[in-house]
Amino acid sequence: MAATDRKPKTLAHYPRPSVAVDTAVLTVADGQLCVGVLRDPRSARLRLPGTFLHEGETLADAVRRSLREKAGIEGVEPAQLHVFDAPGRDSRGWVLSVAHVAVVPATGLRELQPRAVTEAMGLDFDHDEIVRLAVSLLRADYAEHPDPARLLPEPFTVTALREVHDAVAGERLLPDSFRRRMLPMLRRTGELQRGGVGKPAALYRRTTTS
Amino acid sequence: MAATDRKPKTLAHYPRPSVAVDTAVLTVADGQLCVGVLRDPRSARLRLPGTFLHEGETLADAVRRSLREKAGIEGVEPAQLHVFDAPGRDSRGWVLSVAHVAVVPATGLRELQPRAVTEAMGLDFDHDEIVRLAVSLLRADYAEHPDPARLLPEPFTVTALREVHDAVAGERLLPDSFRRRMLPMLRRTGELQRGGVGKPAALYRRTTTS
DNA sequence: TGACATTAGCGCGGATCTGCTTGAATGCGA
DNA sequence: TCGCATTCAAGCAGATCCGCGCTAATGTCA
Numbered sequence: 458m459a460a461t462d463r464k465p466k467t468l469a470h471y472p473r474p475s476v477a478v479d480t481a482v483l484t485v486a487d488g489q490l491c492v493g494v495l496r497d498p499r500s501a502r503l504r505l506p507g508t509f510l511h512e513g514e515t516l517a518d519a520v521r522r523s524l525r526e527k528a529g530i531e532g533v534e535p536a537q538l539h540v541f542d543a544p545g546r547d548s549r550g551w552v553l554s555v556a557h558v559a560v561v562p563a564t565g566l567r568e569l570q571p572r573a574v575t576e577a578m579g580l581d582f583d584h585d586e587i588v589r590l591a592v593s594l595l596r597a598d599y600a601e602h603p604d605p606a607r608l609l610p611e612p613f614t615v616t617a618l619r620e621v622h623d624a625v626a627g628e629r630l631l632p633d634s635f636r637r638r639m640l641p642m643l644r645r646t647g648e649l650q651r652g653g654v655g656k657p658a659a660l661y662r663r664t665t666t667s
Numbered sequence: 668m669a670a671t672d673r674k675p676k677t678l679a680h681y682p683r684p685s686v687a688v689d690t691a692v693l694t695v696a697d698g699q700l701c702v703g704v705l706r707d708p709r710s711a712r713l714r715l716p717g718t719f720l721h722e723g724e725t726l727a728d729a730v731r732r733s734l735r736e737k738a739g740i741e742g743v744e745p746a747q748l749h750v751f752d753a754p755g756r757d758s759r760g761w762v763l764s765v766a767h768v769a770v771v772p773a774t775g776l777r778e779l780q781p782r783a784v785t786e787a788m789g790l791d792f793d794h795d796e797i798v799r800l801a802v803s804l805l806r807a808d809y810a811e812h813p814d815p816a817r818l819l820p821e822p823f824t825v826t827a828l829r830e831v832h833d834a835v836a837g838e839r840l841l842p843d844s845f846r847r848r849m850l851p852m853l854r855r856t857g858e859l860q861r862g863g864v865g866k867p868a869a870l871y872r873r874t875t876t877s
Numbered sequence: 878t879g880a881c882a883t884t885a886g887c888g889c890g891g892a893t894c895t896g897c898t899t900g901a902a903t904g905c906g907a
Numbered sequence: 908t909c910g911c912a913t914t915c916a917a918g919c920a921g922a923t924c925c926g927c928g929c930t931a932a933t934g935t936c937a
Contacts, residue, residue: 471685471719471721472721472722473683473684473685473686474683474686474720474722475681475683476683476684476686476763509681510684511681511682512682512684512761513754513761514754515752515753515754516750516752537749537750539747540726540747540750540765542725542726543725544723544724544725551722551723553686555750614885615885615886616884616885631925631926632885632886633886633925633926633927634924634925634926636885636886637924637925651933652934653883653884653933653934654882654883654884654933654934654935655882655883655884655885655932655933655934656883656884656885656886656931656932656933657884657885657932657933658884658885658886659885659886824915825915825916826914826915841895841896843895843896843897843916844894844895844896846915846916847894847895861903862904863903863904863913863914864903864904864905864912864913864914865902865903865904865912865913865914865915866901866902866903866913866914866915866916867902867903867914867915868914868915868916869915869916
């Protein structure tokens with residue numbers, strides 16, 4: 458945290474930067490990993506939702522406030538990605554931006570416009586890079602754990618779980634390898650998925666607390 | 668980046684936080700992964716080196732300046748870890764701290780006191796947590812690549828490389844598995860390590876650019 | 878009502894990986 | 908100078924992993 462510098466009486470003697478938060482809100486819709494964007498009223502370009510950090514507020518709270526006020530999104534758990542600090546990256550002055558990622562269910566983007574992450578380019582500021590980092594982090598997480606963002610309501614079949622992972626990974630995963638990797642982290646409910654065509658599939662819940 | 672808020676004329680109308688950088692400087696000395704600490708003149712407790720971010724300066728530059736001024740360390744390439752933002756975490760006021768990690772050769776800690784990471788606890792602020800994050804990131808990197816921080820001068824033997832990785836991992840790695848995992852990322856120089864006892868070992872250089 | 882299409886998931890053979898053993902190449906000491 | 912300790916690194920057998928094929932269990936349509 459704070460560093461002890463030469464001989465300042467108070468912190469106010471230093472010039473301080475503005476600190477913003479910007480958030481890549483990810484979801485899976487129509488079998489595709491999507492990010493929520495909106496049009497910046499100043500630049501008229503597409504961008505991620507963000508806001509300035511207020512006094513006495515944590516970064517996560519600022520993210521939640523920005524998503525609530527600008528998109529009507531509630532109840533997310535943002536994770537930090539990176540601080541963008543290039544001098545001159547914001548024409549209005551000295552602004553640091555702390556990039557975040559949040560994941561919401563398919564219907565949760567609310568007032569944000571969904572864009573497939575493979576096509577979401579040309580965003581304002583360094584928001585393309587934020588999307589890249591967010592997707593990269595989410596894919597790493599999904600490669601290790603069964604639906605860690607809990608996009609899928611329990612209980613679910615292994616096939617339904619794999620379809621979510623397919624969308625996040627952006628490619629068709631091999632069903633057999635996927636099943637073998639995920640089964641140790643799942644617990645059978647004993648019930649079967651009825652009503653569909655074909656052999657009924659077993660229903661599972663997550664066991665890993667993460 | 669910057670977010671467009673309600674109707675401020677300029678950024679100066681918002682209260683802004685002080686932003687600090689704090690850095691876990693890691694090295695391998697005597698076969699142990701160590702972190703460089705110093706005594707805080709205000710609190711008299713041990714802490715990581717840090718400073719406040721100056722205007723027109725990037726976070727990496729602030730890290731380099733703090734290490735140069737407080738420890739005489741030059742030429743590091745810091746990597747960001749996390750932003751600590753808890754209100755009240757610094758008694759002097761509203762201070763965000765961006766934690767960093769940097770790796771230096773064994774003799775490179777200069778004026779910092781080396782502490783084995785297994786014993787470096789009870790540091791000021793949230794610096795224990797920074798050390799934890801820094802070690803975790805470094806270990807993940809070393810698990811994938813041969814000495815990515817370039818602690819070992821080229822050319823080197825596989826055994827010398829493994830000893831560095833042992834120190835970073837904090838445990839004895841299995842020599843065969845280690846050799847097999849690293850060989851695809853190494854290139855034989857054709858020369859042999861002479862002068863030691865036993866069969867001369869082949870010398871290698873890194874091929875992975877990272 | 879019975880044959881067929883569809884889906885789940887178990888089991889098999891091939892490939893890969895792991896840790897141990899063995900042979901080879903050196904320096905050192907008698 | 909000759910054995911011996913030491914170290915490197917290739918070879919081997921057991922274990923694990925992977926993708927494919929097969930069987931089972933359902934809904935659907937004639």
